Amino acid sequence: MTMKRQKLADDILTYLLLFVLCFFMSLPIISMLGTSLKTSQDALASYSLFPESGKWYFENFATVLTKTTFASNILNSAIVSVGAAVLCMVLSCLAGYTLSRYHTRITAAFTILLLALQMLPIILVLVPTFMIYRGFHLTDTLLGLVLNYTATNLAFSIWMLKGFFDTIPKELEEAAMMDGCTRFGAFLRVILPISAPGISTVAIFAFVRCWNEYMVARVLIQSDEYKTINLGLQQFVAQYSVDWALLSAAAVIATIPTIIFLVCAQKYLVQGLTAGAVKG
Amino acid sequence: MNLLRKGKSKFDSPRMGYIMLLPAALLLIVTQIYPFFYGVGMSFTDYSLLTANAPDFIGLGNYIKIFTSDPDFYKILGFSFVYTLSIVVFSYVVGMALALLLNRPIRGRAAFRAIVLIPWVISSSIMATNWKWLMNDQFGFINGLLQSMGLIDEPIRFFATAGWAQFSVTLIGIWRNIPFMAITLLSGLQSIPSDLYDASRVDGANKVQTFFRITLPSLRGVTLVSTTLMFIWAFNGFENIYLLTDGGPLNATMVVPIYAYKTAFNSSKMGYASALSVVLMAIMVIFSIIRMKLNERAEA
Numbered sequence: 001m002t003m004k005r006q007k008l009a010d011d012i013l014t015y016l017l018l019f020v021l022c023f024f025m026s027l028p029i030i031s032m033l034g035t036s037l038k039t040s041q042d043a044l045a046s047y048s049l050f051p052e053s054g055k056w057y058f059e060n061f062a063t064v065l066t067k068t069t070f071a072s073n074i075l076n077s078a079i080v081s082v083g084a085a086v087l088c089m090v091l092s093c094l095a096g097y098t099l100s101r102y103h104t105r106i107t108a109a110f111t112i113l114l115l116a117l118q119m120l121p122i123i124l125v126l127v128p129t130f131m132i133y134r135g136f137h138l139t140d141t142l143l144g145l146v147l148n149y150t151a152t153n154l155a156f157s158i159w160m161l162k163g164f165f166d167t168i169p170k171e172l173e174e175a176a177m178m179d180g181c182t183r184f185g186a187f188l189r190v191i192l193p194i195s196a197p198g199i200s201t202v203a204i205f206a207f208v209r210c211w212n213e214y215m216v217a218r219v220l221i222q223s224d225e226y227k228t229i230n231l232g233l234q235q236f237v238a239q240y241s242v243d244w245a246l247l248s249a250a251a252v253i254a255t256i257p258t259i260i261f262l263v264c265a266q267k268y269l270v271q272g273l274t275a276g277a278v279k280g
Numbered sequence: 281m282n283l284l285r286k287g288k289s290k291f292d293s294p295r296m297g298y299i300m301l302l303p304a305a306l307l308l309i310v311t312q313i314y315p316f317f318y319g320v321g322m323s324f325t326d327y328s329l330l331t332a333n334a335p336d337f338i339g340l341g342n343y344i345k346i347f348t349s350d351p352d353f354y355k356i357l358g359f360s361f362v363y364t365l366s367i368v369v370f371s372y373v374v375g376m377a378l379a380l381l382l383n384r385p386i387r388g389r390a391a392f393r394a395i396v397l398i399p400w401v402i403s404s405s406i407m408a409t410n411w412k413w414l415m416n417d418q419f420g421f422i423n424g425l426l427q428s429m430g431l432i433d434e435p436i437r438f439f440a441t442a443g444w445a446q447f448s449v450t451l452i453g454i455w456r457n458i459p460f461m462a463i464t465l466l467s468g469l470q471s472i473p474s475d476l477y478d479a480s481r482v483d484g485a486n487k488v489q490t491f492f493r494i495t496l497p498s499l500r501g502v503t504l505v506s507t508t509l510m511f512i513w514a515f516n517g518f519e520n521i522y523l524l525t526d527g528g529p530l531n532a533t534m535v536v537p538i539y540a541y542k543t544a545f546n547s548s549k550m551g552y553a554s555a556l557s558v559v560l561m562a563i564m565v566i567f568s569i570i571r572m573k574l575n576e577r578a579e580a
Contacts, residue, residue, distance in 0.1 A: 010384075018381050021374070022395045025458065028410035029398055031421055035413065047424025095304035098297035106294070110301060117312055119564065121516045123537045124557035127544045128315035128322060151311040154304055183296045212403035214519050219545065230405035234523070237409055244413055251406045262401050266394055269401070270463055 032255070035248035036060055043245040060249035069224060070250050073232030080142050080228060081210035084149035088157050088206045089199060091150065096161030097187055101170070114155040122215065130219055140222050148216050153206040160205070164198030165191065201268045208261045229254045323555035329548035342555035352531060352539070360535040363450050363521075364514040368507050370454045375461025380495075382462070383469045393463070400459035408523035411452050415439065439525050442532035449521045449533045456520060457513070461506060468502035469495070508571050512564050536560045 023030075034050040035043050039057045051057065064070050099107050129148065130139065138144035168191060176186040192199070214230040221227055227235065233254060236247050262269070323342055327335035346353055378396060382389060399407065414421050415438040423435040438448045472495065480490045518537035521527060527534035527542070537560060544553035 011386075014381055014384050014386060017377070018386070018392055021378055021381070022392060025455070026395050026398050027421075028407060028414060029402070031414050032406070032410045044419050047419060047421050049421060091304040091307065094300040098301045102294045102297040104294050104297075106298065107301070110305065113308070113313075117308065119512065119561070119568075120312065120316060121537065121557055121560050121564070123516075123518070123540045123544075124319050124554070124561055125312060125315045127540070127550060127553050127557065128318035129311070130544075131322075131550065132315060132318065147307070147311055151307050154308060158304065184300075187300075208401065212401075214403065214405045214523070230403055233405050233409060237412075244419070247409065248413070251409055255402055255406055258401050258403065262394055262397060266390070266397070269397065270393070270467070 029255070032248045032251050035244055036252045038245045040243050040245045043243075043248075057245075060245050061253065064246060064250045064253060068236075068246075068250075069227075070229075070232055070236075070253070072225070073227050073229045074253070076142060076226055077211055077229040080145045080149065081207045083142070083146040084153065084210045085203045085207040087146065087150045088153045089203045092154055092157035092161050092202060093192065093195075093199060095154075095158045097165055097191065099158065099162045100165035114158060117155055126216065126219055129216075133220060139220050140226060142226055144220050145217060145228070148220070149206075149210045149213060152216075153209055157202045157206055160202050161195070161198060164195050168194055201265060204261060204265055205268070208258055211257055319554045320558060322551050323558045325551045327549075327551040327554075329550060335551065338551075342552050343559070345552070346555060346559060352534070356531070356534045356536055356539050359446065359533065360515060363446075363453065363533075363535060364511060366450045367453045367457055367514040368510045371457040371461045371510060372503070372507060374454070374458050376465055378458065378462035379465035379469055380491075382466050393466075396462050397459045399456045404456075404519035404523055407452070407456065408520070411448075412439070412524065415448060440529060442529060445525050445529055445533050449524050452524060453514060453517075453520050457510060460510065464502060464506045465499065468499045472498045504571070504575050508568060511567060511571075515564055515567075516560070536563075 031049055034048075037056045037058070037060075038051045039055075039059075042051055042055065042057070095110075099111060133139045133144050138147070172190050172194075173181075173183070173186040176190045177183060181189065211229070213228075214234075217228045217231050218234075221231060224235075233247075233250055236250055240246055322335075324337055324339060325335040326338050326341070382392060382396070386392070413419075415423070417423060417435045417437045417440070420435075420438075422438075423432075426432045427435065436444060439445050476494050476498070477490065480494050485493065516537060518535065518541065521533050521535055522538050522541070525533045527538045536556065540553045540556035540560065543549050543556060
């Protein structure tokens with residue numbers, strides 16, 4: 001009896017602590033959702049997280065999308081993120097396959113290079129990147145961003161794809177090659193189709209990381225025409241600093257892809273997060 | 281399978297592999313490695329965007345200035361360490377608490393885990409915007425809550441005074457990094473064999489003893505790697521503070537990466553900024569080496 005009571009007490013404590021901690025972890029998101037549903041006046045009228053019942057206001061979303069430059073920011077972010085994710089996917093499939101199938105001194109050196117690049121402070125590369133880009137007229141272009149995002153996502157993507165390819169038996173390509181495929185043909189027709197789930201995971205990861213990126217875009221992009229979603233949001237903070245309801249609506253829209261990602265790819269997210277630390 | 285791998289067949293010539301490696305290698309060389317050496321080179325010059333003169337080679341001039349005559353550097357370095365170490369310690373402690381809770385037989389674990397991951401996946405710009413709103417001194421939820429509970433009379437100006445601004449950016453930095461610690465430690469916990477716990481139960485150990493004698497020692501490897509990574513990320517990262525306080529008020533929350541950024545893009549002193557970035561990297565490399573050596577000695 002006492003043991004049962006002890007267990008019940010433990011359970012209650014567990015859930016209580018979990019709810020408190022989860023409230024803390026999700027507080028900015030809760031507040032963002034609540035504020036986006038208030039009118040601009042209501043947002044400043046009370047500090048409660050949500051509007052009073054029956055006073056839910058959805059106009060903010062329409063206003064953000066039609067009366068501000070936010071739609072163009074979304075489009076820019078979409079172009080850059082899709083572009084970088086696709087390019088990254090292609091390059092990391094090729095490189096990941098090589099690292100998985102060939103074990104030579106050159107592939108070992110390349111692996112070490114990938115790890116070393118992770119240690120580089122972003123600011124150490126960003127200052128010269130700005131200077132070099134200026135020389136090639138790549139500052140203030142979406143192409144410049146795509147190139148940088150592709151490169152910064154490569155290490156992680158190559159690493160993950162190498163892992164996926166490692167799980168595919170080598171005999172599969174060898175059988176295809178016996179049937180007259182070239183090595184590259186076997187890679188294209190046999191390995192890539194089987195790896196589709198892994199490849200799409202990598203692409204989604206790269207997409208979300210580019211979608212969320214702020215600092216590189218801040219340095220490289222100047223004109224409003226090419227501003228990405230996070231730059232647009234910060235511009236909002238400066239311009240409409242009193243209109244928190246409108247600002248929150250913009251933030252909600254910007255968060256949608258991230259939340260979809262969190263819900264759909266949670267398993268892979270957890271794997272990616274822990275791969276280095278737990279095995280290492 | 282191993283046998284097949286060892287047998288050299290005509291399929292094993294690595295030339296095709298190198299060709300497939302080439303595009304990624306080229307892009308990394310052009311966008312990462314070349315800028316890196318360019319930056320290290322610039323750190324030995326007085327390169328400034330404000331003068332039309334060609335940059336002069338000044339040897340270690342920038343580095344000597346950083347360590348001997350820069351009035352702000354040591355203050356900035358000091359806060360960088362306080363900020364980084366606070367994040368490492370507190371995100372570890374709270375992350376551990378969450379990991380232990382999530383490791384218990386509970387309902388809805390996937391939902392809880394998804395919520396815990398939120399700070400890790402949302403963009404820093406959205407995070408900063410919403411925390412600034414929550415901690416707003418006039419209309420913010422947190423001040424409202426504290427006032428209605430009678431804990432404070434006047435609203436706290438979280439980002440306006442030096443002490444509170446330092447507290448706020450550190451708190452939000454911890455919040456942002458808890459998910460990584462929680463999820464990493466959770467998977468560490470799940471890989472501890474359950475017979476270890478059975479044995480300690482048979483020996484009559486209580487929960488606290490079990491935690492310190494079994495759980496914590498079993499997590500040594502995970503702890504080492506996760507805290508080292510966290511140190512590097514927190515010491516390197518600047519979006520958090522940049523977006524919350526921009527290093528202010530009066531440089532109170534200035535950290536080395538933001539200082540380097542401002543030196544480059546506000547003061548246009550590219551040479552000096554590059555030297556600051558090199559110092560930043562050197563500190564991280566030295567720290568990582570010490571961390572690994574300490575661990576080797578502890579294991580030997």
